[in-house]
Amino acid sequence: MDIFLQQVINGLVLGSVYALVALGYTMVYGILGLINFAHGDVVMVGAFTGLALLKALLAAGTGLPIALAGAALGAVLACGLLGVAIERIAYRPLRHAPRLAPLITAIGVSILIQYVAAILWSKQYLALPAAFTPATWQIGGASVTDLQVLIVLLAGVLMAALLWLIHGTKLGCAMRATEQNAEVAGLMGINTNRVIAATFLIGSALAALAGIMVLLYYGVAHYFMGFMLGLKAFTAAVLGGIGSVPGAMLGGLMLGLIESLASGYIGDFTGGVFGSNYRDVFAFIVLILVLVLRPAGLLGKAQGERA
Amino acid sequence: MTAPERNAGATEHPSTGQLSAHSASAATARAADVLLEARRIGKRFGGLQALDGVSITVRRGEIYGLIGPNGAGKTTLFNCLTGLYSHDAGEFRFDGAALDTGSPDRVARSGIARTFQNIRLFGAMSVLDNVMVGRHSRTRGGVFGAILRTAGTRAEESAIRNRALDLLGYVGLQERADEQARTLPYGDQRRLEIARALATDPQLLALDEPAAGMNAAETNALRALIERIRADGVTVLLIEHDVKLVMGLCDRVAVLDFGVRIAEDVPAVIQRNAEVIRAYLGAGDD
Amino acid sequence: MSEPGLSPISADRASAGAASAGPAGVGPAGAVGRRLRVSAWVIALLILPLVVDATAGRAWVRILDVSLIFALLAMGLNVVVGFAGLLDLGYIAFFAVGAYAYALLASPQFDLHLSFILLLPLGAAAAALFGVMLGAPTLKLRGDYLAIVTLGFGEIIRIFLNNLNRPVNITNGPFGITRIDPLSIGSFSLAQPHTLFGITIAPIHAYYYVLLACVAASMVICRRLQFSRIGRAWVAIREDEVAARAMGINTRNLKLLAFAIGATFGGVAGGLFAAVQGFVSPESFTLYDSIMVLCMVVLGGMGHIRGVVLGAFVLTALPELLRLTGSLQRTWFGHVWIDPADLRMLLFGLALVLMMRWRPAGIWPAPHGRVGT
Incomplete structure (x- = not known):
């Protein structure tokens, strides 16, 4: 088995998921300048609602593809609503508050969602129904499952669609204008509140699909799963250049690859002193390194100081 | 100058900030400077x-x-x-x-000290504290001095306070020293910003x-x-x-x-x- | 050009003679009243554990001890969040550094038994060092990056504590370190009961007095910092960083200083925690502990020292009160719908959101004009 190729494949899959989640962080940060700590938990809600729907649909005798599509659609709707509600209830009233207030609110919302989920569903790991056994192919000494291919393809399609939406539609134009200068955009007749709500809607919908992917890939959902995932996706957004949509995509893929390769080889490099149980540390090291070496990120514009 | x-010398306590005798002539003499x-x-x-x-x-x-x-x-x-x-x-x-x-x-x-077009005061601090912040770069009290309340720190602190009070008097805000900066009327906020800037010497x-x-x-x-x-x-x-x-x-x-x-x-x-x-x-x- | 100018612009009268006109102009009558009030407080706090022990039981004295440790933590985080306006979401990591520094060097783990007089400053220094290492690259950037970096750091420290039991056993992994030395000087150990003026003082009470002294000292230190040149600069940075820099404040250094001082408090509290508990494990240093300390600061009133100390007491006692809801649920519904521990986190999350919206200055806001809040 070719370990390198295998880790690259795993990294691409992981990176696709990070990229989808990172998009939500980067879009909100671009427009509001806010780290939406609750975004990772929206992913978790996507996984949980997807799981519940999937179980229900399968129990009702629906075929697997239709059940999957139904679960994805339901999760997208649920998370989209949740995202818009978070913005409306928690962040919008604080838009002119001191800068610490929305950050503290964001972490509060994150905790709130986690524990509502823990109470609604469970604090245990909830597993997928046993019906899932992905087909496996061998490529050059590494194995690829149809699920992995599906995740990478779907993530690619979603990102292409998002780029089209931002650069090819009126809404996207309004989003870019609001990001440049919300006040001026408002003067030009753009309903900035609606643009911000749309940003949360889109970001949360992508998060829902990422949640379903994680659910299918790892086979479990857990109320705390959004925390580390969110942290890593944010790191991916910073790596790519916070506020930059292509940057989030690139950053996500790179972080997935770095993490996968690093945890694959760390045992060899350190003579077994450190094992793959340190995999969550790599993202953090990447975050610190980016902040030290290139705070603007790979594709980010150098932040112009504003008076 | x-x-x-x-900063050297001068230890007198003037009741108001008056025109200092030297300055006008100095300004003329150094017009080309x-x-x-x-x-x-x-x-x-x-x-x-x-x-x-x-x-x-x-x-x-x-x-x-x-x-x-x-x-x-x-x-x-x-x-x-x-x-x-x-x-x-x-x-x-x-x-x-x-x-x-x-x-x-x-x-x-x-x-070089400045004020801002869209007034940037430390809104939650008192008027006096705003000006005292302006003395930061011209004073040196540190953490240990503050914790131990050394004689030097206390002397410096009261010098900062008196200087800030004088500057408030200079711009005509001495009566408002204890008010919160953000509650001041607009014109007073502008003058407070000037006093704060002057505090940096x-x-x-x-x-x-x-x-x-x-x-x-x-x-x-x-x-x-x-x-x-x-x-x-x-x-x-x-x-x-x-x-x-x-x-x-x-x-x-x-x-x-x-x-x-x-x-x-x-x-x-x-x-x-x-x-x-x-x-x-x-x-x-x- | 050095003629003494007559205008305040050209005169820096750094005369010590003016010191008499300094703050705290308390008249003789006020001084007596103040002394009386302070004495009443001191007496009340000294007999508090004895009263609690006699009425509510020894378990509540233990809760008092823990409250005092959390009061230290809350005061430290208050320097960072309340004074300087920086959000630290992994503050408990510094607590962990202090606790493990003490635990490793004063326990059978490595068979080292250093004195706490050496270990407390050492733990504080270690925590401060971590604070600087984390803050230095982050604090020159936008303030909100600090929130995410500290959030990550809090988890990373826990991962290391959990996994550094192999290949070389350093932290003993998830099992933690047990049989940590109690506070002692020479042969005088706080782990044994002592008799003073005919009253026998149990260890748990002795610890209370030691911790109370630490909290009192910390309150004085925090207060002095707050009303100093440094404290003013912190609040200025919190209020408007651009204006603060234009006033000649080196914001990066001062933010780093606030962060390091906050970490130092965490380190000291950690050392005391290890000594009082006699046991530490990674479980005490989770994200939720960080959030709890943050809640103490936010609820008590950011920037208000007495407020955050009160916040620490209320929130440390809260789980005990919530435990009652478990039995209530059982009698009403037949089984426990919401685990009291989850209910606590739910309330924390809700509190953070609601406080920022409706009472950003906290339940007990700082008195107007005296504190920059």
Whole structure:
């Protein structure tokens, strides 16, 4: 088995998921300048609602593809609503508050969602129904499952669609204008509140699909799963250049690859002193390194100081 | 006349800030003495050349006005000078040496203090505390001194307080020392910002549209304050929209238009300058 | 040019003679009243554990001890969040550094038994060092990056504590370190009962007095910092960083200082925690503990020292009160719908959101004009 190729494949899959989640962080940060700590938990809600729907649909005798599509659609709707509600209830009233207030609110919302989920569903790991056994192919000494291919393809399609939406539609134009200068955009007749709500809607919908992917890939959902995932996706957004949509995509893929390769080889490099149980540390090291070496990120514009 | 020199000696406790006898004559004697020089300053924002080779020369002891239509680059020049923006080209010379504009705090320590167009006070702090913050760069009390309340720290702290109270008296805010800064009326906030800036012992005080939003009476009081500050030996650099105020108050004026300095002279000459008149009529004076 | 100017602009009268006109102009009558009030407080706090022990039981004295440790933590985080306006979401990591520094060097783990007089400063220094290492690259950037970096750091520290039991056993992994030395000087150990003026003082009470002294000292230290040149600069940075820099404040250094001082408090509290508990494990240093300390600061009133100390007491006692809801649920519904521990987190999350919206200055806001809040 070719370990390198295998880790690259795993990294691409992981990176696709990070990229989808990172998009939500980067879009909100671009427009509001806010780290939406609750975004990772929206992913978790996507996984949980997807799981519940999937179980229900399968129990009702629906075929697997239709059940999957139904679960994805339901999760997208649920998370989209949740995202818009978070913005409306928690962040919008604080838009002119001191800068610490929305950050503290964001972490509060994150905790709130986690524990509502823990109470609604469970604090245990909830597993997928046993019906899932992905087909496996061998490529050059590494194995690829149809699920992995599906995740990478779907993530690619979603990102292409998002780029089209931002650069090819009126809404996207309004989003870019609001990001440049919300006040001026408002003067030009753009309903900035609606643009911000749309940003949360889109970001949360992508998060829902990422949640379903994680659910299918790892086979479990857990109320705390959004925390580390969110942290890593944010790191991916910073790596790519916070506020930059292509940057989030690139950053996500790179972080997935770095993490996968690093945890694959760390045992060899350190003579077994450190094992793959340190995999969550790599993202953090990447975050610190980016902040030290290139705070603007790979594709980010150098932040112009504003008076 | 440098900051440390001015700090030396003087331990008297004046009841009011009066015109110091030396300053006016000193200003005359050193009329040709250059305090600040901007040499071909350039600044680009993306596709916009906000400043294009702007040069100005501010002499010690004068009130120097910077005018121009909206978006001409006045505040950009201020921000480059005070280290808030980094300029792409040119250099500033201050008090006979190159000015390090690498960070705003270093600029402040070099002896340039500023106010902001959209008043930036420490809103939750008291009026007195705002001015006391201004003394930060001229004092040195540290963590251990503060925790142990050493004699030196206590002495310094009371010196800071007294100096801040004097400055509040100087701008006429002594009665409001204990109020929260954000509760002050607009005109008082402007004056508090000036007191806070003066607390840094500046040689050059840069005022960004200090009269904006003021009524006629407040503007007159401000004008008197600025003249007094100059008389007390601080050079004043002034951005202002109120052309009448600038022409009446300033010794010399520079005019910016689309990032280019189109004139620099005494007000009487500026008022007759054809290019200046064109810039103002063309862009529409507001 | 050095003639003495007559205007305040050209005169820096750093005369010590004016010190008499300093703050705290308390008249003789006020001084007596103040002394009485302070004495009443001191007496009340000294007999508090004895009263609690006699009425509510020894378990509540233990809760008092823990409250005092959390009061130290809350005061430290208050320097960072309340004074300087920086959000630290992994503050408990510094607590962990202090606790493990003490635990490793004063336990059978490595068979080292250093004195706490050496270990407390050492733990504090270690925590401060971590604080600087984390803050230095982050604090020169936008303030909100600090929130995410500290959030990550809090988790990373826990991952290391959990996994550094192999190949070389350093932290003993998830099992933690047990049989940590109690506070002692020479042969005088706080782990044994002592008799003073005919009253026998149990260890748990002795610890209470030691911790109370630490909290009192910390309150004085925090207060002095707050009303100093440094404290003013912190609040200025919190209020408007750009204006603060324009006033000549080196914001990066001062933010780093606030962060390091906050970490130092965490380190000291950690050392005391290890000594009092006699046991530490990674479980005490989770994200939720960080959030709890943050809640103490936010609820008590950011920037208000007495407020955050009160917040620490209320929130440490809260789980005990919530435990009652478990039995209530059982009697009403037949089984426990919401685990009291989850209910607590739910309330924390809700509190953070609601406080920021409706009472950003906290339940007990700082008195107007005296504190910059």
